[in-house]
Amino acid sequence: MATETLTETPPRACTLSLPRGRHLDVDRRPLLMGILNLTPDSFSDGGLWNDPERAVARGLELLAQGADLLDLGAESTRPGGGVYGAGARTVPAEEELERLLPVLTGLRRQTEAPLSVDTRKGEVAQAALDAGADLINDVSGGAGAALLAAVARAGCPVVLMHSRGELSTMQRGIHFVDLFGEVAEELGRMAERAVSAGIAREQIVLDPGIGFGKTAEQSLQLLARLGELSRLGHPLLVGASRKSFLAAAAGGDSPAPQSARLGGSLAALAWAAAGGAAMVRVHDVRESAQFLAVSAALEAVTA
Ligand code: HH2
Secondary structure (H helix, E strand, C coil): CCCCCCCCCHHHCEEEECHHHCEEEECCCCEEEEEEECCCCCCCCCCCCCCHHHHHHHHHHHHHCCCCEEEEECCCCCCCCCCCCCCCCCCCHHHHHHHHHHHHHHHHHHCCCCEEEECCCHHHHHHHHHCCCCEEEECCCCCCHHHHHHHHHHCCCEEEECCCCCCCCCCCCCCCCCHHHHHHHHHHHHHHHHHHCCCCHHHEEEECCCCCCCCHHHHHHHHHCHHHHHHHCCCEEECCCCCHHHHHHHCCCCCCCHHHCHHHHHHHHHHHHHCCCCEEEECCHHHHHHHHHHHHHHHHHHC
């Protein structure tokens, strides 16, 4: 286990400024970002929350279970070329917005909790921000100028995730000579590009992109040595929940299905927290919140 305690890792402390004068404070433990996938085809929960009313109820349930913020995704980004075959289908902006907006506006009416939108498209980001979203989570790492411009205009936080190549093929021909050096350098370039587009440096959260253009072994390494990325000077987000590298690491004759990866997901959460993650993106909010609360209680009695 990494040397730092789970809930006391100074690099994670930060404050992100949200629209309408609100703030997201990160201090002793990572914030829990609850995943709400509004897609028919997400790798672990696709099709579960297609009905807007049920999706809004699910979002409120995740908040009640301990999510500090929600991440609404209306396009699956499961990478292709590896365990997911051809990967996810790219969805036109209109279709993404049709899935997203009823749920986003429904949640916005009922909660002040921070709402993130997981999108790669500028048009979707703009419409989401207009409809009350608080931050944008971009797995393309700011590849689209329109998305960066929308974030800059809103003055909101953005998550920039590391990946390489096209989503549909990125699990093929993966090659790093110096995994940490290259991921750090490429994340640094993404952040600089966002700053050039007018986004405040302190509003940029970086994410190593676990499972995106990485082998299972590389995903483990990034998680185990996450703290090395804190030198970039940005809060870090980790999305490891239920991902296939967990099943690969667990071994056994047949890999655990997505729904049976909670143990591995909690192990990943422990290492992300110890490595200084400011946010963790999780499917199993109740169990993750309990894990962090018990970790904090254990630390309190040993302090
Ligand atoms: N992983 C997924 C989606 N969005 N965003 C960030 N910042 N980091 C991640 O690791 C990340 C992400 C993939 O997970 P999921 O949303 O459950 O699946 P899908 O993309 O198939 O909808």
